[in-house]
Amino acid sequence: MRVLALDVGERRIGVAVSDPLGLWARPLAVITRRSKQEDYRTIARLARENQASRIVVGHPLSMDGQVGPQALRVERYAAGLAEHLNIPVVLWDERLSTAEAERLLHESGETSRQYRGRIDAVAAAVILQSYLDAVEEREETVDG
Helix, strand or coil: CEEEEEEECCCEEEEEEECCCCCCEEEEEEEECCCHHHHHHHHHHHHHHCCEEEEEEEECCCCCCCCCHHHHHHHHHHHHHHHHCCCCEEEEECCCHHHHHHHHHHHCCCCHHHHCCCHHHHHHHHHHHHHHHHHHHHHHHHHC
């Protein structure tokens, strides 16, 4: 089953999805936020359409790992989302994910103007790839 990841911002939510084996992440969509209820319905639809077995939500901890105001908002958002879904919702450290997404897009030769609309989905893919790599590493450690 696939995993969906979200980069929840004030105005937009970046969405990424894994391949069926859970090895690779790719940007999927950017949702323009309207209301929590509408967000939740859109995310639930994307989860169904992509046969997601779980949703990973980027947790914006401060650089020293502390939970600040934005991290608290995302925690509340993720808890509300979990109430509307039949699949697990997991918080995952997203520190530097947007900077990494910008670096990747810049290295691909795109200007900030060209990737402005996609940066949130690419950041979600960075978050998801970090999660998938950690899960795979844990499984290798247990199996190996």
